[in-house]
Amino acid sequence: MNTKKSVLLAFIILAIFSLLLFIIFGENGLADLHLLKIERDNLSKQNAELAKQNLDLYREIVRLKSDPKYLESVARKELGVVGKDELIFKLKDQRKGEN
Numbered sequence: 001m002n003t004k005k006s007v008l009l010a011f012i013i014l015a016i017f018s019l020l021l022f023i024i025f026g027e028n029g030l031a032d033l034h035l036l037k038i039e040r041d042n043l044s045k046q047n048a049e050l051a052k053q054n055l056d057l058y059r060e061i062v063r064l065k066s067d068p069k070y071l072e073s074v075a076r077k078e079l080g081v082v083g084k085d086e087l088i089f090k091l092k093d094q095r096k097g098e099n
Helices: 002-025 030-066 068-079
Strands: none
Touching: 002 030, 030 068
8 A cells, every 4th residue: 555655656656756757847937928028028118219319310301401501411311412602622631642
């Protein structure tokens, strides 16, 4: 009788241990849950950064549409646009020939 109880107890302990291993390390277990939480947090941070960039770009568009002087300054700086009566002087760098 004691051996039957011992075998049954060992089987129950083995079953519980196997179940715990499966819960922790199995597919969709606690380890996967932890990794998914880390990934969710990273995606939330990326989403917040993209939302900020989106808002900044929206504000830039509104400013370009509503402020002609700002539009002109951006066109000059980024596109090299020159006014109607303006001249561009390109100077050679004197330091290139000196050694």
